[in-house]
Amino acid sequence: MSQTFYDEVQEMRARYPDPLSAVLPALQLAQDRHDGWLPEAALREVAEALDLTPAYCLSIASFYDMFHTEPVGRHSVEVCTNVSCAVSGAQQVLEALERELGIGVGETTEDGNVTLRAVECLGGCGWATVVAVDNRHHLHVAARDVPRIVKELGE
Ligand code: FES
Numbered sequence: 001m002s003q004t005f006y007d008e009v010q011e012m013r014a015r016y017p018d019p020l021s022a023v024l025p026a027l028q029l030a031q032d033r034h035d036g037w038l039p040e041a042a043l044r045e046v047a048e049a050l051d052l053t054p055a056y057c058l059s060i061a062s063f064y065d066m067f068h069t070e071p072v073g074r075h076s077v078e079v080c081t082n083v084s085c086a087v088s089g090a091q092q093v094l095e096a097l098e099r100e101l102g103i104g105v106g107e108t109t110e111d112g113n114v115t116l117r118a119v120e121c122l123g124g125c126g127w128a129t130v131v132a133v134d135n136r137h138h139l140h141v142a143a144r145d146v147p148r149i150v151k152e153l154g155e
Pocket residue numbers: 080081082083084085086120121122123124125126128129130
């Protein structure tokens with residue numbers, strides 16, 4: 001483990017009354033340093049820095065949509081499929097993205113450019129369907145908008 005990562009996590013740890021509270025920011029830091037995902041080595045680094053087990057860190061990482069336990073593409077396309085978006089055509093948007101990108105949900109394009117995911121509520125229920133592209137939210141997305149969204153990813 002690099003000393004720098006360990007030291008940074010110790011600084012995070014010191015900010016909270018309960019060291020367990022540092023798990024999320026430590027996982028985010030580890031993910032940022034591992035090309036946007038958390039390989040086993042990253043989970044071990046977080047666990048070691050916080051005196052936890054890698055299994056515990058994995059249980060946290062696998063619960064939250066913002067963490068990835070598999071390699072991801074350079075760009076991320078996330079479609080909210082919760083209730084408001086579901087009744088506003090999220091499934092059609094998702095299927096249009098699958099067709100346009102040539103991959104299924106949870107997969108990454110062969111060139112490593114885009115990962116497509118279905119996620120829980122993105123907090124924009126009044127503007128359904130919501131699609132997050134590299135964390136920038138597109139609102140009122142319909143299947144007809146998909147070719148434009150995908151084209152922008154290649155630019
Ligand atoms: S249900 Fe889609 S943003 Fe909340």
